[in-house]
Amino acid sequence: MFQATIQEADGKAIFDKFKIRATPTVMMLEPDGSELDWIVGYDPPAEDYQAGVDKAFKGIDTYKSLAAQNAKNPQDIAVLFKLAQKWDDRYDHEKAADLYKQVLALDPNGTKGTTEYGRNKEQVSYAECAEFNIGASAMSKRPPDPAPLRAFVKKYPDGTIVKDAYTRMGSYYGRQAAKEDATKFFEEYTGRFPQEGSAYLGWANRVLLDKEPVDKGIALAQKAVELVQGRSKTAGYQTLGRLYLLKGDKEKSVETADQLLKAAQAPRAKPSEIPATRINPAMLAAPMAARIYADAGRPDKALAVYGPEFLEANMENSGVLGRYAQFWATQGQNLDSALAAAKKVTELAPDSFNSYTTLSTVYQKLKNYDEALKAAEKALSIAPAQPPQIKETIQKTIESIKASGAEKK
Amino acid sequence: MKKAIALSVVLLLASLASAQVNWFKGTLDEALAKAKTENKKVLLDFNSYT
Numbered sequence: 001m002f003q004a005t006i007q008e009a010d011g012k013a014i015f016d017k018f019k020i021r022a023t024p025t026v027m028m029l030e031p032d033g034s035e036l037d038w039i040v041g042y043d044p045p046a047e048d049y050q051a052g053v054d055k056a057f058k059g060i061d062t063y064k065s066l067a068a069q070n071a072k073n074p075q076d077i078a079v080l081f082k083l084a085q086k087w088d089d090r091y092d093h094e095k096a097a098d099l100y101k102q103v104l105a106l107d108p109n110g111t112k113g114t115t116e117y118g119r120n121k122e123q124v125s126y127a128e129c130a131e132f133n134i135g136a137s138a139m140s141k142r143p144p145d146p147a148p149l150r151a152f153v154k155k156y157p158d159g160t161i162v163k164d165a166y167t168r169m170g171s172y173y174g175r176q177a178a179k180e181d182a183t184k185f186f187e188e189y190t191g192r193f194p195q196e197g198s199a200y201l202g203w204a205n206r207v208l209l210d211k212e213p214v215d216k217g218i219a220l221a222q223k224a225v226e227l228v229q230g231r232s233k234t235a236g237y238q239t240l241g242r243l244y245l246l247k248g249d250k251e252k253s254v255e256t257a258d259q260l261l262k263a264a265q266a267p268r269a270k271p272s273e274i275p276a277t278r279i280n281p282a283m284l285a286a287p288m289a290a291r292i293y294a295d296a297g298r299p300d301k302a303l304a305v306y307g308p309e310f311l312e313a314n315m316e317n318s319g320v321l322g323r324y325a326q327f328w329a330t331q332g333q334n335l336d337s338a339l340a341a342a343k344k345v346t347e348l349a350p351d352s353f354n355s356y357t358t359l360s361t362v363y364q365k366l367k368n369y370d371e372a373l374k375a376a377e378k379a380l381s382i383a384p385a386q387p388p389q390i391k392e393t394i395q396k397t398i399e400s401i402k403a404s405g406a407e408k409k
Numbered sequence: 410m411k412k413a414i415a416l417s418v419v420l421l422l423a424s425l426a427s428a429q430v431n432w433f434k435g436t437l438d439e440a441l442a443k444a445k446t447e448n449k450k451v452l453l454d455f456n457s458y459t
Contacts, residue, residue: 002440002453003456006455007457024454026452028452029444031450
């Protein structure tokens with residue numbers, strides 16, 4: 001077993017050689033260095049993942065076996081489709097699109113076979129799936145191109161995948177498209193799927209981004225929280241609370257943050273079944289609500305939900321502690337507790353440069369520039385060489401701390 | 410939905426090897442040369458610091 005790490009020079013060269021675009025990726029190689037197969041990403045449970053690795057080593061449905069079948073019979077749609085998926089998995093959307101287009105050329109009407117789609121494993125024609133995948137890939141281009149998915153929803157208005165097409169487009173129209181185009185899109189999306197809470201939430205978030213029309217955004221967010229469940233409900237209340245803040249209605253924003261916390265406390269699993277280090281909804285909800293409380297001028301409520309008591313209950317999760325320290329450093333309040341959190345992060349994750357940049361930030365807020373400098377220098381010493389912007393940013397922070405320290409003296 | 414959880418994969422690879430992960434020490438070319446002499450395939454793990 002060989003490991004290549006992108007931040008190391010030798011590892012980066014291997015990433016480049018195999019054109020790896022995501023981690024984790026596991027690739028199986030023949031002894032001559034040719035590619036047998038690959039698995040990109042990780043889907044629990046671990047047993048299923050291990051079964052996938054075993055299957056690849058046995059040569060079942062590998063890239064190599066599919067490429068050999070394709071060479072023998074280029075008209076086999078199932079093989080073409082599976083090969084395209086292999087390249088899609090590897091984020092090589094250009095190669096995948098070429099193969100999907102071959103599927104469409106051989107079966108333009110979608111009558112020559114089906115494949116399983118989604119969690120419910122519904123049967124969908126290779127052609128419909130290929131068109132959707134081409135459209136979904138176009139959304140990950142820079143800039144994203146929604147045209148293929150727009151065409152897809154017109155061609156397959158009642159298809160199995162149409163809702164997923166709208167969801168994919170929702171990310172683009174929610175953040176990047178022109179305001180007028182976004183409004184038209186969300187009107188269409190919510191019109192076609194009036195019970196789809198995420199459509200209303202996406203639109204409400206777009207209003208938040210545009211900072212208008214606020215009353216419309218509030219109505220959309222209210223509709224979203226009625227319809228969505230679980231983590232999305234918490235996100236819905238967060239959006240609603242921020243919209244009330246935008247409107248200047250601090251009282252309503254505080255009420256909404258209260259509801260957010262209540263929604264996050266809805267039981268999902270027995271507390272004893274949740275490991276202490278696992279991020280649970282309450283851990284995420286507390287900073288969301290605290291931000292609203294703080295912006296609404298209620299630091300007392302922010303402290304009550306996300307103060308020292310929260311810290312004491314979550315001392316084993318470095319990510320949660322790091323966000324806590326950063327939050328209070330930004331607020332310029334509760335700094336002793338933020339410092340305790342930041343120090344604990346360096347114990348839990350001593351090899352991460354982020355641990356020390358967080359500690360440095362808190363010390364800067366406390367105007368303890370000697371300690372801030374020590375922490376930043378430690379961060380610089382362990383930060384990866386790649387990408388170079390990381391060390392450059394820390395170096396700039398060091399200069400800034402030195403200047404502040406000199407000014408203080 | 411794919412989740413990029415590098416640590417989980419490393420743990421999984423550990424279980425695959427039924428022991429601690431003993432990553433090959435040396436270059437990839439050396440790993441492939443060794444695989445050739447032993448008639449084995451190479452598992453190449455691409456990872457990044459989190």
